[in-house]
Amino acid sequence: AFSNGGVYASQDGSAWALLSRLFPQNGQWVTKAAHGRDLYVVVGRGGFAATSPDAVHWTVAPLVTDSAAASAPLELTGLVYAGDRFVAVADNGHIATSTDGQHWSVSASATSHALGAIAVSPQGELVAVGEPGATETSVDAIHWTLRSSPGTAAMHDVIFANGAFM
Numbered sequence: 738a739f740s741n742g743g744v745y746a747s748q749d750g751s752a753w754a755l756l757s758r759l760f761p762q763n764g765q766w767v768t769k770a771a772h773g774r775d776l777y778v779v780v781g782r783g784g785f786a787a788t789s790p791d792a793v794h795w796t797v798a799p800l801v802t803d804s805a806a807a808s809a810p811l812e813l814t815g816l817v818y819a820g821d822r823f824v825a826v827a828d829n830g831h832i833a834t835s836t837d838g839q840h841w842s843v844s845a846s847a848t849s850h851a852l853g854a855i856a857v858s859p860q861g862e863l864v865a866v867g868e869p870g871a872t873e874t875s876v877d878a879i880h881w882t883l884r885s886s887p888g889t890a891a892m893h894d895v896i897f898a899n900g901a902f903m
Contacts, residue, residue, distance in 0.1 A: 742759045743757075744793075757793045761781065761783065766781050766782050766783075766785070767780070767781040768782060768815075769815055769816035769825070771818045771823055773823065776837070776838055777792045778823050779816075780801070780816045780833075782812050784800035784810025785800075786798035786800075786825075786841065788837070798841070799839070801825070803827075803829065811827040814827060814852060814853045815854040815865065817856060819857040819878060820857075821836065822834050822835060822836050823836075824857075824863060826846075826865045828852065829849065829851065830850055830852055830867075830871070831844065831845055831846065832865070832875075832879075847881040848881075848883055850867055853867045853868070854866050854892070856897045857897065858902070862876055863875045863876070864895055866892035868891040870888050870891070872885070
């Protein structure tokens with residue numbers, strides 16, 4: 738869990754211990770975290786990304802930027818580890834992928850609407866959701882297909898549980 742730059746851990750969700758502090762700069766803050774390949778990765782606003790092998794010692798990555806918009810930092814709003822890479826979604830519909838959390842490739846997805854969350858099934862299918870009800874899927878985090886949505890309301894989160902995306 739993250740709060741005011743603090744990285745906290747808990748065995749039971751009741752008692753929390755401060756592990757370390759991250760200090761994003763100039764309007765940056767952490768929005769999401771993921772774990773894969775024995776690596777913790779966080780992403781956030783202002784193109785912020787950082788990695789850690791132990792959630793204590795962090796290495797800040799170069800800004801994750803939108804090459805189509807004069808290298809503007811991406812507002813990263815969702816993150817998941819999908820088999821062999823980290824996949825982040827942004828509030829401009831872009832997708833950022835990385836195998837190490839330090840070097841990110843950015844591409845457009847099937848929508849230009851804000852994406853707020855991403856989830857992966859055990860079979861590796863990715864689902865990203867956002868505004869206004871934007872829903873898209875991918876099996877490789879590169880090629881995305883726009884899907885019908887349950888409505889036009891913004892969707893802020895998605896998970897895979899009990900055999901279905903929810």
